Amino acid sequence: MVRNPIPKTKESLKQWEAFRRGDQQALADLFLNQYDTLYRYGHRLYGCEDLVKDCIQELFLKLWHRRDAVGAVVEVTPYLCKALRRSIIDALREGTRRYRIWNPADEDRLDVIFSHEDFLISQQIDQEQRQRLTRALNQLTRRQREAIHLRYFEDFEPYQIAQIMGLSDQSVYNLLYRSVQALRDNFFLLLLLSVQ
Numbered sequence: 214m215v216r217n218p219i220p221k222t223k224e225s226l227k228q229w230e231a232f233r234r235g236d237q238q239a240l241a242d243l244f245l246n247q248y249d250t251l252y253r254y255g256h257r258l259y260g261c262e263d264l265v266k267d268c269i270q271e272l273f274l275k276l277w278h279r280r281d282a283v284g285a286v287v288e289v290t291p292y293l294c295k296a297l298r299r300s301i302i303d304a305l306r307e308g309t310r311r312y313r314i315w316n317p318a319d320e321d322r323l324d325v326i327f328s329h330e331d332f333l334i335s336q337q338i339d340q341e342q343r344q345r346l347t348r349a350l351n352q353l354t355r356r357q358r359e360a361i362h363l364r365y366f367e368d369f370e371p372y373q374i375a376q377i378m379g380l381s382d383q384s385v386y387n388l389l390y391r392s393v394q395a396l397r398d399n400f401f402l403l404l405l406l407s408v409q
Contacts, residue, residue, distance in 0.1 A: 225289035233280050240280075243289070244273050250290060250367060251297050257362050259301050268300040291373040294363075298377065349399035357392040364389055 231239030
């Protein structure tokens with residue numbers, strides 16, 4: 214599987230600081246450099262392409278309008294992923310006309326689902342194995358799937374995942390450990406069932 218690298222941190226930080234000073238081109242560059250990562254993550258959380266694209270655009274519009282109040286960040290990509298996550302939750306809530314204060318229970322509407330196309334790049338895995346792995350991944354909890362996606366498909370470090378998901382570093386390590394353990398157990402079980 215080919216990983217898409219996170220945009221270079223130094224370049225993103227320079228763009229971030231320039232945007233905060235009012236440089237429109239820096240915001241445009243930041244948008245272009247971060248868009249693919251944000252889109253992949255947003256589309257994993259909620260499969261509606263139009264909603265995710267709208268949320269990304271809305272996020273950058275809000276950033277521009279609030280640039281005087283936006284603070285410095287240590288890492289741009291995790292910050293933007295977390296903001297996009299909230300933006301998607303807000304958009305979903307608006308659709309149901311619920312009160313707009315964010316509630317952790319609203320995260321239940323976000324769900325990372327894997328498909329066998331995620332593994333088509335790897336020619337070593339045959340069709341049947343891809344399907345088994347997909348089933349094993351989709352048997353994980355919603356939070357486990359999100360953490361696995363961020364770690365192994367987007368190449369985020371555990372501390373960045375903690376920022377995005379609003380968890381402690383230790384919680385992310387525990388979540389990833391339990392996810393890998395469950396994947397191993399589920400995948401092994403699926404392999405055994407297919408042999409019978």
